[in-house]
Structures are given as structure tokens and as C-alpha cells.
Amino acid sequence: MHLVQHRAAEFGVRGVDPQAVRMNLGAAVARKDTIVSGIHQGIYQALEYNQAITFIHGHAEFTSPHDLRVDGRQLQVEKVILAIGARPAPVPIDGLEQAGYLTNKEALRLTEVPASMIVIGGGYVGVEFAQMYARFGTQVTLLGRAPRLMRKEEPELSELLAEILRAEGITVHTGAEVLRAGRAVEGRFVEARVGDERQRFEAEVLLLAAGRTARLDGLGLEQAGVEPAGGYIQADEQLRTTAPNIWSLGDANGGLMFTHRATYDGPIAALNAVKDLGRSVDYRVVPRAVFTEPTLASVGLTEAEARARGHEVKVGVARFAHSGRAKAIGQTEGMIKLVARAGSGELLGGHILGPHADILIHEVVVAMYDRGTSQSLARSIHIHPTLSEVVKAAAKALR
Amino acid sequence: MKHYDLAVIGAGQGGLPAAHMAARLGANVALIEMDEVGGT
Numbered sequence: 001m002h003l004v005q006h007r008a009a010e011f012g013v014r015g016v017d018p019q020a021v022r023m024n025l026g027a028a029v030a031r032k033d034t035i036v037s038g039i040h041q042g043i044y045q046a047l048e049y050n051q052a053i054t055f056i057h058g059h060a061e062f063t064s065p066h067d068l069r070v071d072g073r074q075l076q077v078e079k080v081i082l083a084i085g086a087r088p089a090p091v092p093i094d095g096l097e098q099a100g101y102l103t104n105k106e107a108l109r110l111t112e113v114p115a116s117m118i119v120i121g122g123g124y125v126g127v128e129f130a131q132m133y134a135r136f137g138t139q140v141t142l143l144g145r146a147p148r149l150m151r152k153e154e155p156e157l158s159e160l161l162a163e164i165l166r167a168e169g170i171t172v173h174t175g176a177e178v179l180r181a182g183r184a185v186e187g188r189f190v191e192a193r194v195g196d197e198r199q200r201f202e203a204e205v206l207l208l209a210a211g212r213t214a215r216l217d218g219l220g221l222e223q224a225g226v227e228p229a230g231g232y233i234q235a236d237e238q239l240r241t242t243a244p245n246i247w248s249l250g251d252a253n254g255g256l257m258f259t260h261r262a263t264y265d266g267p268i269a270a271l272n273a274v275k276d277l278g279r280s281v282d283y284r285v286v287p288r289a290v291f292t293e294p295t296l297a298s299v300g301l302t303e304a305e306a307r308a309r310g311h312e313v314k315v316g317v318a319r320f321a322h323s324g325r326a327k328a329i330g331q332t333e334g335m336i337k338l339v340a341r342a343g344s345g346e347l348l349g350g351h352i353l354g355p356h357a358d359i360l361i362h363e364v365v366v367a368m369y370d371r372g373t374s375q376s377l378a379r380s381i382h383i384h385p386t387l388s389e390v391v392k393a394a395a396k397a398l399r
Numbered sequence: 400m401k402h403y404d405l406a407v408i409g410a411g412q413g414g415l416p417a418a419h420m421a422a423r424l425g426a427n428v429a430l431i432e433m434d435e436v437g438g439t
């Protein structure tokens with residue numbers, strides 16, 4: 001929609017009246033629901049087909065390390081794998097409950113585009129939803145508590161992303177601590193400390209995206225002998241919890257809260273639980289992406305992190321603005337920054353803000369997995385004209 | 400009372416591959432989900 005509305009003329013497409021382009025959110029949500037329910041059907045079919053798996057619908061709770069209550073039923077189990085995931089973390093904002101708010105779940109079920117929205121949280125959920133709704137036509141205010149959006153990402157890239165979002169019309173405040181919320185005449189208000197000032201914001205809806213925490217409530221962890229720490233389940237390298245017959249994986253363990261981590265953990269937890277194979281997880285190289293446009297994707301250490309760990313580093317930067325392919329597709333914003341050891345050139349980190357960053361990053365991922373060097377990226381022949389040439393250019397620029 | 404070798408609590412992104420792998424390894428698995436499969 002964004003492309004059609006704002007760039008049709010630039011690409012030589014006639015007949016589009018930007019003023020008339022509108023989002024039919026109900027239709028978009030229905031399309032999403034069709035895709036998701038197709039995925040669910042596939043999952044249920046695979047489960048049904050699998051004779052060794054009994055699918056039980058209900059809330060599980062431990063009554064002992066070997067006994068579970070699932071709603072009314074009792075199950076006796078030798079071993080357990082916890083794959084309970086995370087939910088939005090509670091936040092200490094006065095009046096938030098009375099004000100009423102959406103989480104990511106409800107925000108994917110709206111059928112009308114809200115006129116205005118305040119997004120609380122400058123992490124990936126906040127940033128993705130802020131841009132999505134802004135592009136649907138909502139007037140969005142994004143309040144992030146950290147000094148930068150995506151605070152753990154390479155600062156140059158996260159600042160550039162904030163600039164790009166602002167240029168799209170999103171009001172972005174960082175270092176903004178939300179103190180109070182409530183009902184306004186129309187919609188809701190929040191009061192936040194922004195720098196040294198207290199500011200009031202109003203919008204039709206609030207979206208809470210201020211972090212997630214393990215879904216431990218009502219699980220009866222004490223009866224199981226599983227000790228949580230800091231809101232998450234403590235699991236060792238083999239994903240075993242403090243209870244000898246219980247393993248835990250994915251978001252529930254905190255840290256890298258991504259689907260690709262949970263799907264990686266799954267078989268390892270099973271191998272260890274069922275066959276006692278003692279496999280350890282290897283989180284040396286775990287990439288991550290924020291699905292904004294341009295997309296932010298990264299792996300490994302930022303420059304500052306690498307230096308803080310005592311590495312002598314060199315960095316290489318290349319910009320999409322110089323890429324013919326980026327010009328052709330009209331997406332020239334963004335840059336790539338690579339971090340490598342000064343001596344050997346071993347890659348320590350890759351950071352990409354740009355078109356298809358989520359795909360491009362894998363070149364760095366695979367290289368890093370084999371402790372590869374920037375030289376292999378710089379010297380290997382890359383197809384022209386591709387965005388991958390920008391990765392090569394960043395590797396050639398390392399110094 | 401039903402008895403299982405392994406219970407996997409949560410049929411989300413990690414629970415599903417865990418349950419399938421455990422089944423492949425010969426375990427009799429109960430996969431428990433309170434909401435919808437797929438997670439989050």
C-alpha cells in the first residue's frame with residue numbers, strides 16, 4: 001500500500017490517486033487469518049498423523065515432578081519439556097488497566113484503522129507495529145524508554161532507523177518513561193518523562209509492547225522443583241532445569257527470544273530428554289531481524305561490544321545508496337557495517353539496515369558459523385547486479 | 400490414570416519440533432496446549 005500510495009508516479013504507474021488509496025484492514029486481517037489457519041491445519045494434520053503423539057487441549061499444571069493436571073485430567077509422566085513461551089510483561093504504569101490497551105495480539109485483529117495510536121516500547125514489536133500502523137494511515141507516537149530504539153543494535157543503524165521512521169511521519173521519542181495512563185475525552189492519554197520534561201500524549205488507542213516475560217503463572221513450578229530466575233526458567237546448556245526430569249526451551253528461558261532459537265532448541269531438548277544424549281546448545285551465531293522497511297538484521301557483536309570484550313577490531317561500512325540494484329528497486333536507504341578482528345579478519349559481527357537485510361545477513365551468518373574471515377566475503381565473486389554486492393563492498397572496506 | 404514417557408507443555412514454535420523429535424526417538428508423547436498451536 002505504501003508503495004502504491006506514495007511511489008506509483010515515480011515508478012511510472014498512472015491512474016493512482018494517492019488521496020484515494022486506503023487500507024481495508026478487515027480484508028487484510030482476513031487474508032492473514034486465512035494464511036494462519038492454513039498453517040494451523042498443517043500442524044494439526046501432522047499431529048493427527050503421528051501415532052506417538054497425543055494432543056491434549058488444556059492448561060497444564062504440575063502437582064509433582066511426575067504428575068500433571070490438565071484442566072480436570074491427571075497425567076503421569078516420566079519426563080517433561082517446558083515449551084511455554086512468553087507473554088507481554090506487566091508494566092508499572094499507573095492507570096494503564098483502566099485506560100485499556102492493545103497488545104500485539106489484539107493489534108493484529110483490528111478491523112478499522114485507528115486514527116491515532118501511542119506505542120509504548122521501542123523494541124522490535126513496538127517498532128514493527130508503529131511502522132505498520134503508520135503506513136495503514138494511523139497517526140503514530142512511539143515512546144521508547146531506552147536512549148535508542150532497538151537499544152542492543154549497532155547505534156548507527158538504530159539511529160538511522162529512527163530517522164527513517166520520523167521521516168515517514170511517526171513521532172518517535174526515546175528516553176521516554178511512561179508514568180501514567182488514563183482515559184481522555186477521546187481515547188486515551190499517557191504522561192511520560194521525556195528527558196527532563198513531563199509530557200502528555202493523547203491517542204485513540206494504546207499499544208503495549210514493553211517487553212515479554214515467561215508464562216510461568218499457574219504452572220505449579222514449586223511442586224515440580226523447577227526454580228525460575230528473573231522471570232525466566234533457569235536451564236543449563238543442555239536445556240535441563242533444576243529438576244532432573246524436566247527440560248525447558250525457547251522464550252521461557254529468556255535471552256534470544258526468537259522462533260529460530262525455539263525451533264533449534266526443540267530437537268535438542270528432545271534428544272536429551274528421551275535419549276539422554278547430553279547435547280549442548282550452541283548459541284555462538286544467532287541472527288536476528290526487525291521487519292521494518294528498510295529491514296534491520298544483525299548477527300554477532302556490535303563494534304562497541306567487540307571492543308568492550310577486548311578485541312582489536314576493524315570495521316567496514318557500505319551504503320545501499322551506491323548500489324545499482326538498490327537504485328533500481330528504489331530502496332537506497334540504509335547501510336551495512338561489518339566488525340572483524342584486526343589481525344586475522346575473523347568476522348565478529350554483521351549489521352544491516354536495508355532492503356532484504358533479513359536475507360543478506362545469512363552470508364555473514366554462514367561465514368561466522370565457520371569462523372570465517374572478511375577476506376572470503378571480500379574476494380568471493382558476487383553476482384551483479386545484486387544487493388549482496390553491498391555485503392562484499394562492506395567487507396572490502398574493512399580497516 | 401494416563402501414563403506418558405514425555406509431556407511437552409506448549410505446542411508453540413519450540414514445543415512442536417520437540418514433540419515430533421521425541422516421537423521419532425520412540426517416546427510416547429503427550430503434547431499439551433492451552434490455546435492455539437503455533438504459539439505467541
Ligand SMILES: Cc1cc2nc3c(=O)[nH]c(=O)nc-3n(C[C@H](O)[C@H](O)[C@H](O)COP(=O)(O)OP(=O)(O)OC[C@H]3O[C@@H](n4cnc5c(N)ncnc54)[C@H](O)[C@@H]3O)c2cc1C
Pocket residue numbers: 058059060061083084085086104125215218219249250251252257258259260261262291408409410411412413414431432433434435436437438439
Ligand atoms: C509480535 C511478535 C512478533 C514476533 N516476530 C518474530 C519474528 O519475526 N521472528 C522470530 O524469530 N520471532 C518472532 N517473535 C518471537 C517468537 O514468536 C517466539 O520467540 C517464539 O514463538 C518462541 O517459541 P516458544 O516455543 O518458546 O513459545 P511459543 O511459540 O509462544 O509457544 C508457547 C506455547 O505454550 C502454551 N502454553 C504456555 N503455558 C502453558 C500451560 N501451562 N499449559 C498449556 N499450554 C501452555 C502457549 O499457549 C503457547 O502456545 C515474535 C513475537 C511477537 C510477540
